[in-house]
Amino acid sequence: MKVTCLFLLLAAPILLQAQPVQTQKPPLHGKHWMAITGKPLAATAGAAIFQQGGNAVDAACAMLAATCTMWDVLSWGGETQALIYNPKTGKVIALNALGVAPTGATPAYYRSKGHAFPPEYGPLAAVTPGTPGGICHMLANYGTMSLAQVLAPAIEMAKGYPIEAQTANMIEREKNLIKTWPYSKNVFLTHPGEKREAPEAGEIFVQQDLLATLNKMVEAEREALKKKKSRKEAIMAAYDRFYKGDIAREFVRGSREQGGLITMEDLARWKPIEEEPLHVNYKGIDVYKLQEWTQGPMLLQSLNILENFDLKSMGYNSTAYIHTLYQAMNLAFADRDFYYGDPYFSKTPIKGLLSKEYAKQRAAQLNKTKNDASVAPGDPYPFEGRQNPFLPLLKERNRLFNATPAEQPGNVVPKHDVVAYHDDAAYHDRLWRGTTSVEAADAEGWVVSITPSGGWLPACIAGRTGVGMSQRAQSFVLDSVLNPFNVIAPGKRPRVTLTPSMALKDGKPFLSFAVQGGDTQDQNLLQFFLNMTEFGMTVQQATEAANINSEQLWLSLGGDSIKARLPRPGRLLLHNGTPEKTRKELEGMGYQLDFKPRTSGPINAIYFDRKHGSFWGGSSNHGEDYGIGW
Known part of the structure; x- marks a missing residue:
């Protein structure tokens, strides 16, 4: 330890008193792979995928799916922003899986509701979901595994996982707002009528509706493979079920029942975009x-x-x-x-x-x-x-x-x-x-950096999907004097912090x-x-x-x-x-x-x-x- 400390002192002589040389957490070291994200259980999900032979994209998708399932200040209805280094081309790829403002989302509409900006919470804060499409796109184009494999940790967690104190206590603090949305209330308030209505830390938190949604996506992939579709085509069959099939119909029904604007056409038209960074x-x-x-x-x-x-x-x-x-x-x-x-x-x-x-x-x-x-x-x-x-x-x-x-x-x-x-x-x-972040790298040279978000607690869940809707519309403005490039309009993406x-x-x-x-x-x-x-x-x-x-x-x-x-x-x-x-x-x-x-x-x-x-x-x-x- 003394030798290590001496080396650090020599390597970083400019550290001030506010920054101790000895870090509180040890650095991580690896030769084969590295998986880092916002929760220990989610990092474990990434490690499990690596241990099964997956690459960094596979592991990143698994960690992202796990963090969404754990409501790590985001959910499945949020948005995904990613950079991927492809060692085969030596290029950095940018993925834009941010949702768009829905039909009817105009400055005039929000002003008619008395808003100076789109609201922080609820159905009118939502843009279309981006994370399911982002996961499918990354996995289909740059991963090696099936959707069933990378969603397996998230599916296991949806069946029930020991919820951590941070999330459980956030639910309790926000329970009065959660009660205004019937589907959210049914999922999050596991002890209705008791003094503490939210789950306790360590309690097994079960999400049956989300479990059904994830299983439907895996089922779509499995059926496509039975029809001799390629791995990529099978993953995109799951994508289509989410954005165009029965999952989409329930999402739209549940959103509009609670006052949201998202339509089936909004979901069907949206797609992730691969860009030059x-x-x-x-x-x-x-x-x-x-x-x-x-x-x-x-x-x-x-x-x-x-x-x-x-x-x-x-x-x-x-x-x-x-x-x-x-x-x-x-x-x-x-x-x-x-x-x-x-x-x-x-x-x-x-x-x-x-x-x-x-x-x-x-x-x-x-x-x-x-x-x-x-x-x-x-x-x-x-x-x-x-x-x-x-x-x-x-x-x-x-x-x-x-x-x-x-x-x-x-x-x-x-x-x-x-x-x-x-x-x-x-x-x-x-x-x-x-929100959270996801970092993954492997010995082959694949590197992934993701900052996903949206659908954080207190989230409005869309119907029986178990999917919390994004709140990202609040990052739009209603007046061009604030930012002429970021005025809300149907089909437009907000300027995000992610x-x-x-x-x-x-x-x-x-x-x-x-x-x-x-x-x-x-x-x-x-x-x-x-x-x-x-x-x-x-x-x-x-x-x-x-x-x-x-x-x-x-x-x-x-x-x-x-x-x-x-x-x-x-x-x-x-x-x-x-x-x-x-x-x-x-x-x-x-x-x-x-x-x-x-x-x-x-x-x-x-x-x-x-x-x-x-x-x-x-x-x-x-x-x-x-x-x-x-």
């Missing part, structure tokens, strides 16, 4: 993210901006580093909040946003001495040879959200007025609202990493990446290291008013161990500080050790995330 090169490392229907490019923009500064010389979590990081993220978030959206509906200026020249312009705008409370979206259009059609809208946006109180519309709070909601617990719940990540070095996998946590996801992933590349941390140290969180952004989740979603300029979350000197210096620069004992994620990651031909797995000490390697 976006990427930038940071000091010789190619970092990959999903397209601008996610917030992922925000991390890429931040790296482009930060490349113009000598971060290493500043020192890990020094005052200068924290300030530079915060300001760079604010610039990228300002662009995210106005320019990101579904690229299949309108052409976003993503080429300009990710150009190195635009990043230099934004870096030059960074205030080096104090927090800039008036950071606004930039103009990336000239950097891709176009004229910005939204300059009048940007001017109006600036007038509305940087005005004096006397100039404000009735439902708008000045951007700089943060005192009124200083300790708002609801705000922080929405800022950090979790953001798996991958990095290649010399054309080979270097890191695969993801995290849960709403608008903080790319903040934490950015710092994790810099912890390793700039400050020499091991993958486990980097997952546990003290991060910062900015609140100077528009909330993507929750809050049915402009006031509830407004940025909080200068609000900064720091680790409890931040030195007093750093605190005072930051306060002198205009920051308002909050502190927590853990600020690291929870991040899950795999580092590819080319020198030794092995995997390092990291899973932060923040939550219940867990991994297994072999």
Whole structure:
């Protein structure tokens, strides 16, 4: 142990008191495979698939199915976002399995219901399910096993598994809302009428309706194989049963019975999309993210901006580093909040946003001495040879959200007025609202990074399917002054926070990493990446290291008013161990500080050790995330 500690001290001399050299969790090591996700039981599901001979895609699908069945802040009616490294082609593949707004989902409709944004919960928060289709697509095209094999752990769990305290207690806390939806009430409240109506921790939690749904999908695959269909065709037969057959009919019936909008046509028209990922090169490392229907490019923009500064010389979590990081993220978030959206509906200026020249312009705008409370979206259009059609809208946006109180519309709070909601617990719940992540890799070279979500507790279950409906429609806006690319429309995907990540070095996998946590996801992933590349941390140290969180952004989740979603300029979350000197210096620069004992994620990651031909797995000490390697 002394030798190990000495090595770590030499390898990472820049760690401050807030980041102990000795990690709370040990790093994972493996030669054959690595499986990491949000719950220990789900990681075990991935390990079981690996032990049966499956590849990383098979294992990732099994872990995703298991986490959905465990309601690990998501369910089967949610959405799946994935990056896959294919060792046969040497390419990173992006999978867009995000649902779309249903028929009738227009700004006028939601305003007629009294909403300033689509609601947080219930049938009107739902987009079409994406995860079942995402699993089928990944497995059919890049896996090796049958759907029956990879769903076997989830099916076993649906028959009954010992529910963990986190989920059981969430059900109890949200039981009054759950009672408003009859199918949810029947599934979740296993002790109706008792003082505690939710399951107890360790109780065997049974989901008969979900079990029937999963068995129907496996049955469709089995029948197709009997008809001599190929493995891929058989898996897609299960897909069709979910989106076009009896499962779809019950899902739609149950949704509409409770006031939802999703139709059979919405389900039949939807399909997952395989895309080219976006990427930038940071000091010789190619970092990959999903397209601008996610917030992922925000991390890429931040790296482009930060490349113009000598971060290493500043020192890990020094005052200068924290300030530079915060300001760079604010610039990228300002662009995210106005320019990101579904690229299949309108052409976003993503080429300009990710150009190195635009990043230099934004870096030059960074205030080096104090927090800039008036950071606004930039103009990336000239950097891709176009004229910005939204300059009048940007001017109006600036007038509305940087005005004096006397100039404000009735439902708008000045951007700089943060005192009124200083300790708002609801705000922080929405800022950090979790999901899960899935990381898998194998010796053949397949690598998978997934950030799935949607249908989290308290979930509205659609009929007798056992499937919780997504709540992702809340990430749309109803007014183009907030974001012209993200105004809700039928068939459109919302701009989501979900953001798996991958990095290649010399054309080979270097890191695969993801995290849960709403608008903080790319903040934490950015710092994790810099912890390793700039400050020499091991993958486990980097997952546990003290991060910062900015609140100077528009909330993507929750809050049915402009006031509830407004940025909080200068609000900064720091680790409890931040030195007093750093605190005072930051306060002198205009920051308002909050502190927590853990600020690291929870991040899950795999580092590819080319020198030794092995995997390092990291899973932060923040939550219940867990991994297994072999």
